[in-house]
Amino acid sequence: MTYTLNFSAVWRSFDLLLQGLALSLGLAALAILAGCAIGLITAFGLVSKSTLLRKPAGLYVTVIRNTPILVLVLFSYFALPELGVRLGKIESFVLTLAIYAGAYLAEVFRGGLLAVPPGQREAGLAIGLTELQIRTSIIIPLMLRNVLPSLGSTLISLFKDTSLAAAIAVPELTFEARKINVETFRVVETWIVASCLYVATCSLLAALMRAVERRLAVPR
């Protein structure tokens, strides 16, 4: 154990790490936005009375949740071209992450939808709103407030999952860290700095979500 820490090589490439971090955050942001849309549609499928909607939605959630995300990432990048779907690295990764997020968020939203009291829907009907208006202006806002904590933790875990994009050479934080590793051989320092960047960003995201929750909390 005669290793002496020397961070200077890592500091010289620090802007690369920051660029990687920015890309990681961008990937996570895109994935959570698209994932929310997919999850919302799937959640309405999961709580629907029609088996024709419920079964496929359930199948999607079960299959995606029980498959390792690395397999999904590799599948969509290397195997989809065989089906004629050609996507760039970043597009294919965002798509995969969104589909992955959608399955987790569908379960989150389903719980949130079931927690909205039926009286809210009845009240909407009583003042003459259509089914679509009730959903968009009453049920979805109430549901979102209910699920805000889970939404926050999903965002954080998606941010961490962006590290898997390194496996298909998307230049996000983990990929840049590996590159700096190979170029400078300052292995210990690079991983210390990279993990600290991840931890700091996760704490920041968590604090941000808590602030949003406080602002949107139901007044009592």
Next chain:
Amino acid sequence: MDFSFLDQLWVARIPLLKGLGVSLSISLLSIVVGTVLGVFVGLALTYGVRPLQWLVRGYTDFIRGTPVLVLVLASYYVLSTVGIDLGPFQAGILALAVFCSSHVGELVRGALQSIPKGQTEAAKAIGLTFPQTFAYVLGPQALRQALPAWVNTAAEMVKASTLLSIIGVAELLLRTQEVISRTFMSLEFYFFAGFLYFVINYGIERFGRYVERKTAVPS
């Protein structure tokens, strides 16, 4: 897809089975080591003296804020740099066990804290010592609380085992990639690997639901 896939699958059966075996041993080992570690983490978080609590809180927060892939890469490259020579398999297990311990630690803490204070007070009132209180009153109730979530963690570990392919452990995913580089049947073989993982994890998920039903407090 034609029959040549089945032929290739038959040709590749031995490496794929070996890979599956390695994946299962990675998952099993990291769950066992991670759970033992995690129980200590959970106990320290709940009953530890203040400085110990801060230390362990820092550990769990750091591990939970770092992606598993980073843990795996760091464990493999850092340990060998500072002179601890572990193979990729051992380094990978270490990383996954550490990851698992932070999750188990939090769910043990959550389970212990959810037990009403009255239970401890009742145990004190009938003269039980703390170890006795833990063994007869708190432990069993915490176990019932934590078991379903623990089964979920187990499924999580099976999925995380795929990450060891990146540091060159010949588990199922790496074996699959090797077969693909020989046969160029990426669609079929990734699908097959995904299917195997699905079957394992779905089995664990069903088992988790069963455990949840069995351990639910009768109402």
